[in-house]
Amino acid sequence: xxxxxxxxxxxxxxxxxxxxxxKQKPGKIYMPDMTYSRAYETYSLLDTTNFxxxxxxxxxxxxxxxxxxxxxxxxxxxxxxxxxxTNDSIGYANSSKHVNPVTxxxxxxxxxxxxxxxxxxxxxxxxxxxxxxxxxxxxxxxxNLNLPLYVSMTDGTMFHSLTYGKNNMGSYASQLDxxxxxxxxxxxxxxxxxxxPAKADSASVAKTK
Amino acid sequence: xxxxxxxxxxxxxxxxxxxxxxxxxxxxAADGEALxxxxxxxxxxxxxxxxxxxxxGWKDRQPDGWIYKWVAAPGAxxxxxxxxxxxxxxxxxxxxxxxxxKKDEIDAIMKYVDEYKPPVVVEGPKNSNDKNTxxxxxxxxxxxxxxxxxxxxxxxxxxxxxxxxxxxxxVYRSEPVPFYKNKTxxxxxxxxxxxxxxxxxxxxxxxxxRMQNYQPVQPIYYSHTVHAGTNQISCLxxxxxxxxxxxxxxxxxxxxxNCHKSIAKYEGPDKLERExxxxxxxxxxxxxxxxxxxxxxxxxxxxxxxxxDGVPDGAKPIQWVKIxxxxxxxxFNHSQHIxxxxxxxxxxxxxxxxxxxxxxxxxLSMGWCINCHRESKVDFFNKADSTGNKFYSIxxxxxxxxxxxxxxxxxxxxxxxxECQKCHY
Numbered sequence: 283x284x285x286x287x288x289x290x291x292x293x294x295x296x297x298x299x300x301x302x303x304x305k306q307k308p309g310k311i312y313m314p315d316m317t318y319s320r321a322y323e324t325y326s327l328l329d330t331t332n333f334x335x336x337x338x339x340x341x342x343x344x345x346x347x348x349x350x351x352x353x354x355x356x357x358x359x360x361x362x363x364x365x366x367x368t369n370d371s372i373g374y375a376n377s378s379k380h381v382n383p384v385t386x387x388x389x390x391x392x393x394x395x396x397x398x399x400x401x402x403x404x405x406x407x408x409x410x411x412x413x414x415x416x417x418x419x420x421x422x423x424x425x426n427l428n429l430p431l432y433v434s435m436t437d438g439t440m441f442h443s444l445t446y447g448k449n450n451m452g453s454y455a456s457q458l459d460x461x462x463x464x465x466x467x468x469x470x471x472x473x474x475x476x477x478x479p480a481k482a483d484s485a486s487v488a489k490t491k
Numbered sequence: 492x493x494x495x496x497x498x499x500x501x502x503x504x505x506x507x508x509x510x511x512x513x514x515x516x517x518x519x520a521a522d523g524e525a526l527x528x529x530x531x532x533x534x535x536x537x538x539x540x541x542x543x544x545x546x547x548g549w550k551d552r553q554p555d556g557w558i559y560k561w562v563a564a565p566g567a568x569x570x571x572x573x574x575x576x577x578x579x580x581x582x583x584x585x586x587x588x589x590x591x592x593k594k595d596e597i598d599a600i601m602k603y604v605d606e607y608k609p610p611v612v613v614e615g616p617k618n619s620n621d622k623n624t625x626x627x628x629x630x631x632x633x634x635x636x637x638x639x640x641x642x643x644x645x646x647x648x649x650x651x652x653x654x655x656x657x658x659x660x661x662v663y664r665s666e667p668v669p670f671y672k673n674k675t676x677x678x679x680x681x682x683x684x685x686x687x688x689x690x691x692x693x694x695x696x697x698x699x700x701r702m703q704n705y706q707p708v709q710p711i712y713y714s715h716t717v718h719a720g721t722n723q724i725s726c727l728x729x730x731x732x733x734x735x736x737x738x739x740x741x742x743x744x745x746x747x748x749n750c751h752k753s754i755a756k757y758e759g760p761d762k763l764e765r766e767x768x769x770x771x772x773x774x775x776x777x778x779x780x781x782x783x784x785x786x787x788x789x790x791x792x793x794x795x796x797x798x799x800d801g802v803p804d805g806a807k808p809i810q811w812v813k814i815x816x817x818x819x820x821x822x823f824n825h826s827q828h829i830x831x832x833x834x835x836x837x838x839x840x841x842x843x844x845x846x847x848x849x850x851x852x853x854x855l856s857m858g859w860c861i862n863c864h865r866e867s868k869v870d871f872f873n874k875a876d877s878t879g880n881k882f883y884s885i886x887x888x889x890x891x892x893x894x895x896x897x898x899x900x901x902x903x904x905x906x907x908x909x910e911c912q913k914c915h916y
Binding site: 312320324414 | 741
C-alpha cells in the first residue's frame with residue numbers, strides 16, 4: 283500500500299513540476315528581495331506603503347515610477363537655455379526672431395543630426411524631406427520641407443513647431459533636447475534646395491497659416 | 492516634282508504636329524500624377540475626404556477658373572463657397588498656397604484626379620494549415636506508445652510460450668514472476684523516473700528567476716509588427732532613451748499621440764491576433780490609448796485640464812507590464828550597448844519587429860551575457876579616420892600587438908568584460 287502511495291506521489295510531483303510553464307506568468311524566483319529593487323528604480327512598482335502620497339493616488343496612476351516631465355524652470359546640465367515663447371499664435375509669430383545658436387558644426391555633428399532626423403522626422407517627412415516617409419500617407423498633411431514655404435521659413439519658427447507641434451505634428455520636446463532640435467533644423471537646411479531671393483519673396487507673401 | 496514636295500512637306504508638318512501633340516499629351520498625364528503626389532497628396536485624396544476634401548467632382552462645385560484662384564492664394568479668396576470651405580475644414584487649417592503652380596499644371600493635376608480609380612485590394616487565401624506540425628508530433632507520440640505496448644505484450648507472450656515449451660520437454664520452471672514484481676522492469680522504471688525527475692528538477696531550478704518566453708497580457712494590445720515592421724518606425728523613435736541612459740525608456744503617451752492624433756482607425760494589412768488566436772480590434776485598442784491620453788477623438792483636441800494637475804482630465808500613464816527584469820544585483824546599461832557597443836536591438840530582443848505581443852526572447856542569464864562578451868570584438872579608436880571608441884585608448888598596447896601580428900583580435904573578456912564588478916556591485 284505504501285509503495286502505491288509513494289509512486290503516486292512521485293508521479294504527481296513530476297506532473298506538477300512539468301505543467302507549471304504558463305507564458306503569461308513571470309515565473310518563480312529564488313529571493314525576491316535580491317531580484318526586485320527596494321531602491322527607487324524606473325518603471326518598477328512603487329511599494330505603495332512606503333512611497334505613494336495617498337491611497338487613491340496609488341490606485342489611480344502612481345503605482346509605478348513613470349517618466350515625468352522636468353520640473354518647471356529647471357535646465358538640464360549641458361542643455362541650452364529655454365526660449366520663453368508661448369504655445370499659441372502669438373508665440374508662433376514671435377518665434378521667427380530667434381536665431382539658431384548652433385551655427386558651427388563639424389561633419390560628425392551633422393551626421394549625428396542626420397541620424398536624429400532619420401529616426402524622429404524621416405518616418406513622416408521622408409529621408410530627403412519630401413514629405414513622403416513610410417507613414418506620411420496615414421498621418422496626412424505632412425509638410426514637404428522642400429517647398430519654398432519651408433525653405434524661407436526661419437529657424438526660429440521651425441524650432442517653435444518642433445517644440446510645441448503644429449497642425450498634425452506633435453511636440454518633439456520630449457524626444458529631442460533643445461540643442462538636438464536646432465541641429466536637426468540645420469540638417470533640414472542641407473536637404474532643402476537653395477532659396478533664390480525672388481522665390482523666397484513670393485513664398486512669404488503666400489504664407490497664410 | 493514640286494507637287495510631290497508640297498505633299499511631302501505638308502504631311503511632314505502634319506506628322507510633326509501630331510507627334511508633338513501626342514508627346515505633350517503624354518507628358519501632361521505623367522506630370523499630373525507626379526505633381527499631385529508631391530504637392531497635394533499630403534492633404535488630399537482623389538476619392539476620399541482626408542485632411543482636406545476629396546477632389547473628385549470639383550468641376551461641379553464651382554465655375555471654371557475658380558480653382559486657379561484658390562490654389563494660388565486660398566487665404567485671399569472670400570466668396571461664399573471659399574468661406575464655407577474654410578469653416579468646414581477649420582480643424583485642418585487653411586490650405587497651403589501654391590502660387591508656383593501654373594494653370595496647365597493645375598489642369599494636369601485635376602485631370603489625374605478625375606481619372607483616378609482606387610487600386611483593387613486582393614485578399615490572400617486564408618491559411619488553414621497552421622496547426623499541422625502540432626498534430627504530427629502528437630501522432631508520433633501515440634505511435635510510440637502503441638509500439639511500446641505491443642513490444643511489452645510480445646515479451647509477455649514470449650516468456651509464456653517459453654515456459655510451455657520448457658514444460659513439454661520436462662524442464663521444470665518456477666511460476667513466472669508478474670511483471671510488476673519483476674526486478675528488471677522495476678529497475679528500468681525506477682531509473683526512468685529518476686532520470687525524468689532529475690531532468691525536470693534541474694531544468695526548473697535553472698529556470699527559477701529566468702523569464703524566457705514570458706509574454707504577459709498588456710493593458711493595450713500594441714503590435715510591434717505594425718509599428719516597427721510594416722510602418723518602419725525606428726526603435727529609437729519611441730525608445731529613444733536607450734541611447735542615452737540605462738533604461739530603454741517606455742514612451743510616454745505623448746509620443747504615441749504624435750501619430751495617433753491623426754490615426755484613429757486601424758486599417759493596416761497585418762492581422763492583429765493574440766497568442767491564443769483571438770482577433771484584436773485595432774481601432775478599439777487606439778480608443779483605449781485616447782482614454783489614457785485624455786484625448787477627445789471627435790473634437791480632435793485634448794480634454795480641458797479643470798483640476799489643474801498639468802494633464803488633461805482623466806489622463807493617466809499606461810501601466811505596461813514589465814517583461815525584461817534583471818535581478819537587482821545586476822547592473823545593465825542600454826546606452827553602453829547601443830551607443831558604444833553598437834549592438835542592434837534584435838541581438839538581445841530577437842525579431843521584435845515581427846512580434847504581435849512581445850515576449851522575452853533571450854534567457855538574460857549570466858552565461859548568455861558572458862558568452863556575448865567573450866565573442867564581441869571591441870571597436871578601438873582609429874586615429875586615421877577618428878572613428879571608434881576613445882575610452883579604451885589606454886589599451887593601445889593591444890592595438891600595437893595586433894599591428895605587430897602578436898594577436899589577431901581582442902575579446903571583451905580581455906579588457907575586463909568578465910570581471911564580477913562589471914555587473915555585480
